[in-house]
Amino acid sequence: MTKEISKQLVKFLKAVANARRLKIIQLLAKNRAITVSGVAEHIRLSFRSTSHHLRLLRAADILDAEQRGPEVYYGLNPDAAHTDMLQKISSKL
Numbered sequence: 001m002t003k004e005i006s007k008q009l010v011k012f013l014k015a016v017a018n019a020r021r022l023k024i025i026q027l028l029a030k031n032r033a034i035t036v037s038g039v040a041e042h043i044r045l046s047f048r049s050t051s052h053h054l055r056l057l058r059a060a061d062i063l064d065a066e067q068r069g070p071e072v073y074y075g076l077n078p079d080a081a082h083t084d085m086l087q088k089i090s091s092k093l
Contacts, residue, residue, distance in 0.1 A: 008061070015060035020045065021053050025062065025076070033066065033073035 015021060023043045028034065034042075040050035054074055057063040064077040 011060045012062070015056050015062055018053070020049075021057055024050075024053055024057065028063065028074060028076050031075075033075040035071045035073055039074065 016025070020043060024039055027039060027042050031038075036047060036051050036054060039045075039054065040047050043050065045053070054063060054065075058065060058074075061077055063074050064079075066073045066075075
């Protein structure tokens with residue numbers, strides 16, 4: 001395993017090793033795209049805390065973001081190799 005792949009794997013595992021981030025993944029597996037406010041409302045976290053968790057999930061290449069007007073919509077990254085696995089796991093949670 002190369003150093004770069006090892007770093008990416010560690011970043012991914014750290015990102016999913018959090019109950020709130022797993023809830024976010026589960027929510028986004030069921031909904032194609034949702035705003036920070038929508039995520040915060042569903043998982044009952046502050047906007048700031050939700051934004052922090054979304055940022056970590058994006059950094060791990062788990063989420064994708066799309067700017068639509070003033071809002072940013074988040075969804076699972078369809079191009080990531082682990083997306084199918086995350087969807088299967090979140091369906092069992």
